[in-house]
Amino acid sequence: MNASTLKDRVASASVAADRATPASEADAPPYFQARDLHAYYGESYIVQGVGFAMREGEILALLGRNGAGKTSTLRTIARLADPQLTQGEVWLAGQPLHRMKAYQAARLGVGLVPEDRRIIQGLTVQQNLQLAQIAKPVGWSIEQIYELFPRLGERKTQEGTTLSGGEQQMLAIGRALARDVKLLLLDEPYEGLAPVIVQEIERTLEKVRALGMTTIIVEQNAIAALTLADRAVILDMGEVVFDGSAREVLDNADLRHEYLAV
Ligand SMILES: Nc1ncnc2c1ncn2[C@@H]1O[C@H](COP(=O)(O)OP(=O)(O)OP(=O)(O)O)[C@@H](O)[C@H]1O
Ligand SMILES: [Mg+2]
Numbered sequence: 001m002n003a004s005t006l007k008d009r010v011a012s013a014s015v016a017a018d019r020a021t022p023a024s025e026a027d028a029p030p031y032f033q034a035r036d037l038h039a040y041y042g043e044s045y046i047v048q049g050v051g052f053a054m055r056e057g058e059i060l061a062l063l064g065r066n067g068a069g070k071t072s073t074l075r076t077i078a079r080l081a082d083p084q085l086t087q088g089e090v091w092l093a094g095q096p097l098h099r100m101k102a103y104q105a106a107r108l109g110v111g112l113v114p115e116d117r118r119i120i121q122g123l124t125v126q127q128n129l130q131l132a133q134i135a136k137p138v139g140w141s142i143e144q145i146y147e148l149f150p151r152l153g154e155r156k157t158q159e160g161t162t163l164s165g166g167e168q169q170m171l172a173i174g175r176a177l178a179r180d181v182k183l184l185l186l187d188e189p190y191e192g193l194a195p196v197i198v199q200e201i202e203r204t205l206e207k208v209r210a211l212g213m214t215t216i217i218v219e220q221n222a223i224a225a226l227t228l229a230d231r232a233v234i235l236d237m238g239e240v241v242f243d244g245s246a247r248e249v250l251d252n253a254d255l256r257h258e259y260l261a262v
Contacts, residue, residue, distance in 0.1 A: 030053035033051075061232045173186070184208070226246040
């Protein structure tokens with residue numbers, strides 16, 4: 001997919017969001033839906049009936065304390081082997097991800113940016129991006145990614161693993177966008193980064209948002225995630241304890257104290 005088709009998709013998505021939803025559309029299946037997910041690491045029952053739905057172009061902050069099951073939920077959605085999904089459904093743009101393996105979900109447009117970023121050793125920045133484009137369908141061109149992240153363009157011949165933490169995060173996000181992503185899953189994109197770098201990544205994610213990318217962001221920095229997001233889902237002990245607007249969580253200190261410790 002090229003940028004113009006992405007932009008067309010964004011334009012039609014925002015037009016759709018602006019007008020009142022007629023009854024027939026209200027019944028239409030959501031763009032993304034996780035339904036009653038149950039998943040295990042071996043015998044450990046971790047994801048305990050998680051479910052939520054998203055409209056196309058929405059940004060959802062998936063929050064909760066350490067160990068609440070956020071990473072496990074993202075991994076389940078991306079169909080990684082661990083934790084193992086034993087019950088429930090995952091739908092993206094009408095496709096049943098729950099029947100697929102990770103590589104098939106990736107091909108259909110699930111782009112997981114894991115916490116450890118997984119920059120490939122021995123490859124330059126540019127080669128890391130090119131490698132992402134080996135599997136079709138391709139998303140953004142490498143030039144477009146350098147436009148979004150000028151720092152990556154300046155360092156395109158540098159080995160990826162020698163980038164700073166913030167630059168590695170940019171490369172990890174860029175690599176996801178290099179593929180035809182329909183659902184971007186970001187696991188703690190601000191982790192371990194200095195405040196000034198967090199701001200830089202935030203500005204980039206604002207641009208990604210403007211392009212209408214449907215995104216789930218997991219963050220310990222709940223305020224930053226809620227500022228970016230439209231919606232919030234809070235997990236506690238592997239279950240959804242809140243599903244509402246990001247604004248509601250920002251305005252509700254009690255809720256934040258109870259489940260987020262902020
Ligand atoms: N590979 C694994 N095997 C067994 N248990 C695991 C495994 N990975 C995670 N867990 C457990 O699953 C629970 C949820 O972990 P998860 O990583 O999903 O939490 P999280 O919400 O992402 O936490 P954090 O904010 O610390 O990243 C924790 O109790 C954790 O110990
Ligand atoms: Mg985690």
